[in-house]
Amino acid sequence: xxxxxxxxxxxxxxxxxxxxxxxxxxxxxxxxxxxxxxxxxxxxxxxxxxxxxxxxxxxxxxxxxxxxxxxxxxxxxxxxxxxxxxxxxxxxxxxxxxxxxxxxxxxxxxxx
Amino acid sequence: xxxxxxxxxxxxxxxxxxxxxxxxxxxxxxxxxxxxxxxxxxxxxxxxxxxxxxxxxxxxxxxxxxxxxxxxxxxxxxxxxxxxxxxxxxxxxxxxxxxxxxxxxxxxxxxx
Numbered sequence: 098x099x100x101x102x103x104x105x106x107x108x109x110x111x112x113x114x115x116x117x118x119x120x121x122x123x124x125x126x127x128x129x130x131x132x133x134x135x136x137x138x139x140x141x142x143x144x145x146x147x148x149x150x151x152x153x154x155x156x157x158x159x160x161x162x163x164x165x166x167x168x169x170x171x172x173x174x175x176x177x178x179x180x181x182x183x184x185x186x187x188x189x190x191x192x193x194x195x196x197x198x199x200x201x202x203x204x205x206x207x208x209x
Numbered sequence: 210x211x212x213x214x215x216x217x218x219x220x221x222x223x224x225x226x227x228x229x230x231x232x233x234x235x236x237x238x239x240x241x242x243x244x245x246x247x248x249x250x251x252x253x254x255x256x257x258x259x260x261x262x263x264x265x266x267x268x269x270x271x272x273x274x275x276x277x278x279x280x281x282x283x284x285x286x287x288x289x290x291x292x293x294x295x296x297x298x299x300x301x302x303x304x305x306x307x308x309x310x311x312x313x314x315x316x317x318x319x320x321x
Binding site: 133139156185187193194195197198199201202203 | 215241243245250251252253254255258260299301303305306307308309310311312313314
């Protein structure tokens with residue numbers, strides 16, 4: 098069966114520091130991968146998605162970037178965090194074409 | 210482009226009463242529709258999905274939803290709620306592409 102791992106679960110970072118959140122999927126090949134951010138009262142905002150290694154689509158221009166160095170690895174990064182980057186970040190995978198997305202347990206990021 | 214509107218941000222309901230959580234979507238093409246549930250500080254879990262065929266879809270935990278193309282709606286219902294149904298509920302849409310778009314969520318609170 099497929100599983101998705103996302104870490105760390107919680108993170109407190111100072112403003113201006115870098116960020117790296119990692120997500121890996123097991124038990125499947127060539128999945129679509131997604132990064133979402135969930136801010137209070139604002140639902141889930143799609144940040145990036147990827148259909149293959151090195152292929153990244155950005156939905157919202159902002160202070161973040163994503164990379165997919167391996168088939169089942171998806172990384173969310175920032176060179177300098179802003180206070181507004183605080184939120185709950187969720188990684189997900191899916192097959193597209195009507196199949197559902199499966200979510201990791203999320204990372205609670207607090208920028209101080 | 211696709212989008213989802215969840216009309217109610219908070220829905221309080223007494224235990225064993227029925228509930229309906231509303232979702233409307235916007236799309237110029239055929240869509241796939243989903244309802245997810247999120248418990249505090251966790252990822253999202255799929256409740257049910259509509260791909261095609263019967264417009265009444267049954268999911269887990271006694272939930273069901275009805276796809277209404279003319280009204281572009283996909284409302285979630287449960288005839289009798291339990292305390293354990295207290296959670297955040299998200300409606301989502303995807304199309305022929307690989308993106309999933311979520312609504313802002315509805316916080317369901319079941320009152321004893």
